[in-house]
Amino acid sequence: MTSRRSTLITGVGELLTCDDTHEGGALAPLSDAAVVVEDGVIAWVGPRADAPTTTDAKVDLDGRALVPGFVDSHAHLVFAGDRAAEFAARMAGESYDGGGIGVTVAATRGASDDDLRTLLAARVAEMRAQGTTTVEIKSGYGLTVADEARALRLAREVTPETTYLGAHVVPAEYRDDRAGYVALVTGEMLTACAPHARWIDVFCEPASPHAFTEDESREVLRAGIAAGLLPRVHGNQLGAGPGVRLAVEVGAASVDHCTFLGADDVAALAGSDTVATLLPGVEFSTRSPYPEAGALLDAGVSIALATDCNPGTCYSSSIPFFIALAVREMGLTPAQAVHAATAGGAKALRRNDIGRIAIGARADLTVLDAPSHQHLAYRPGVPIARVLDLS
Template identity: 30%
Template sequence: MKADLIVYNIGTLVTSKELERKSIGDMENIEVLKNAYIAIEKENIISIGEGNYPIELKDEKTELFNAGGKVITPGIVDSHTHLVHYGSRENELPLKIKGVPYLEILKQGGGILSTVRNTREASKEQLFNKAYEVLNRMIKFGVTTIESKSGYGLNLETEIKQLEVNKELNEKHPLEIISTFLGAHAVPEEYINNKKKYIEEIVKMLKEIKERNLAEFCDIFCEDSVFDIEESRYILNAAKKEGFKLKIHADEIVSLGGAELAGELETVSAEHLMAISDKGIEELSKNNVIANILPATSFNLGKNYAPVRKMINKGVTVALSTDYNPGSCPCENIQLVMNIASAQIKMTPLEIIKATTINGAKAIKKEEKIGSLEVGKQADFIIYDTTNLNYIFYNIGINHVNDVFKKGKIIVKNKELVF
């Protein structure tokens, strides 16, 4: 077998291949190679190792790429975003600065409901063009796969419109997109006095969206004054019956028991978790639920960070994502998230790389294909403009990614898009 591409002279190659843990709280258990190479045929890795690449992998058609002794990691998996929406909410900034709680802004018709009005009015072309530009910026920061939620339609027509935009983006943009239905993001204004009826509308939407094959996952905002535990259990069980994999926005603002529900239903992931209880942590660990942590949201809202170290010490699998959305976290920069995780949550560089690669892939059930650099897996990787992994977390506020490869093809070269 001959390689189409060989990347060699890699100073540090963090493959994110998982190794045996030294203890239950060991999250640095990923492979790190020195003076390494990667050989790729078509979209997949066919050989990887330390030292010189095997000469038998090369023929006259093989492209050679000198990594210059720099750091390479797998492409970043941003496993929690609200990509497709319209409008922005900078008008809420003065309220946030004054300390007005988000749930109060929501009650005043702002928050999610403001974006819902704008997204309903927007055309598919407007939604596509806005999201496409966001993806272009995300990819420069090293993101090669994202999860994208609906949830700014809150009616069948607009939820389908959002998910169809996801599908079109996945077909036309090199970044891969995994779709999640989030019809239970809020109660729309037309049902504000009849939540029970809207819940039944969500159940009907689930059938239509599954028939159209527009989403793999179903998510819900389980929170005080939004959807309570019983309502969340009902909707998620209905989604499971329709064949959706499950996610849950849990214990973001109030310790409602969302993490415990995630454990009970064995959801793929539980998101946010700033207000998680000790019992909730135990349930995530016992039921192998991914804790998807969104530190830029805590940073932007001035709220407490999720108790990540406590989760890690209990054996919970932790992922990190941007939570890109137009309200609580209008952040497209995954490296900012990584910097916050280092400086504020005190995660180590290897823990952060693991959280944004293989654990992010687990949060969208794609770990067999992406998230680590191993023979047989997809050749998604990024080259950082440094020879020292720690430098990425030391020198904050800049983009350290120099080159991005997706499915074995370079799509960012010298920090510029080349697709």
């Protein structure tokens, strides 16, 4: 019989559990707290004075704050190439309609497996250095059967949360045969990609000539569901549209962006289990209006915060920066923003083992070089968050 290894994390100046079952509430911080971890799982949480003392190891945080590891539930990390010039053009006044994705597709198709693997590893390491412990990774920059399957195979090497996004945009070679590309996405490409994916996604934006209509998007999602994949949706990013309605219709775990929402969209989300995943880095990088996250919470909508790290509309992997944006621009308190980036992201991935500090959850923990979680918004751009290494 093997013994279990235990570690006492003590000297926690402030503990924000983000656990909805916690006696004081998910957003109520605990002062002078401690946590016990056994074999990578949280075994005890409470005041330091009551903490068990017979553990194998001890880590003293010396008054630092502890929060759940950030859960980034929307990222595009398998790509090659650079679109800095596109960003500069947007800052000079050009609008975004999704067309720049084709530039990344060309660069990614031309990259080797080793090149993509190296780039992917560097991006994941960059996220972990800022406190992210779980990341969802989409395909979508290959748009051929072989390239989409390759992207998912590489993503699966670093995360179980992989998403088939063959329906990112219609590639140039199918510009005059949209129906043919939808048939490929729902047929041969899906067959090749499904073994490497947990999720299926679609860019449902009728306002863009490059993305997919409501009917096309529904066809893509239904095919993925029939193949055993779980649905999520890119929706309501470029304008009002059917994305939210479609996501709720098919029981999607999340609808992501939600930049332009009407009253009917908010009501549909509030009456569903679909999470509104908000991506403030995109608004920052495209000069679009920020969603009213605080109002969504008031209406009973579940929200998540994620990076949408990608080469075109948000080349940033910093959850702490987006927590600061959510507080400054979207009407959230610091605690609400941290909850959205942890427990909210976990819900968007339909996970209950991450995103909270609670008995039985994974010991995915982020320590702040600060006395409270409020410093994530108070000190934007300062690298105060890091994953707590208990190895």
